[in-house]
Amino acid sequence: MKKYFITGLLIWIPLAITFMVLAWIVGTLDRILLLIPEVWQPRTLLGVNIPGIGVAVSLLIVLLTGVIGANVLGQRLVQIWEAMLARIPVVKSIYYGVKQVSDTLFSSSSQAFRKALLVQYPRQGVWTIGFLTGKPGGDAANHLPGDFVSIYVPTTPNPTSGFFLMLPRADVIELDMSVDEALKYIISMGVVAPVKRTGKATASVPATEH
Structure with a gap:
């Protein structure tokens, strides 16, 4: 029974x-x-x-x-609309912050959330899955010697919360796994394992792809 x-x-x-x-x-x-x-x-x-x-x-x-x-007229209307929102202090910060993130995520040329990576977190010897979001920018990039990448490490079973990390490119491993497969793996807490493929994961994220 x-x-x-x-x-x-x-x-x-x-x-x-x-x-x-x-x-x-x-x-x-x-x-x-x-x-x-x-x-x-x-x-x-x-x-x-x-x-x-x-x-x-x-x-x-x-x-x-x-x-x-x-079209041209519609783009002009959007510009006028955004100019109006830019005059509202709190709304301006929220709107442009969300717009910048959405433009980056949905851009066809963006590499954000296009690759699943294997990283050591929260300490050496402990591995988890993260997603490539780009490269460090702003003043943070000036204080990071060498080649670094920006990574989002989601929590499980809720991947909408997580941690933002900046790691040396040589310390991350690109997985032969789609983002959808990686998300299922994370949400299921490792129960739903992705199908093994014949290809091998590369040692690190190629610098030429970013």
Whole structure:
């Protein structure tokens, strides 16, 4: 009975968690409709509530924003909008901080979070997985002799928190593992191990790739 019960849990727990996450996302996006005038809401137009309509509206808004922002007029509007935000002290700091991070992460030429690395942390002889985020910048780079890389070491099972490290390039090992596989490995606390590949990991991150 215990064996069957555990087998049932292993089947239902992932499904239940997946459903709850999706339900939370859909519910959150559906609340966007509260910002739309009531006369335009599906409940008023069709007489019924349509679950998930917020997802479609959100995707449509993002798509239209991208279309507008891709042309010269849209870029000018974005510049005016950003100039207005730049006049608000607290908003300016938050907005430009988030914008700089998102531009770096989603840029096609950026190497941030493109490689999974093996590093010794929190001490020599203890290994963990980190992600390459770039190279040290600002005044920090002036005080680091040699070739260094910037690394984000996530915590488990919540990878959204972690530690930012600057290590010599020679001290990190590039893994023959995708970022998605590394994240699954971290979130599962080492239970879900990535599939072994025939290729071997390099001794360090090549300097020519950054």
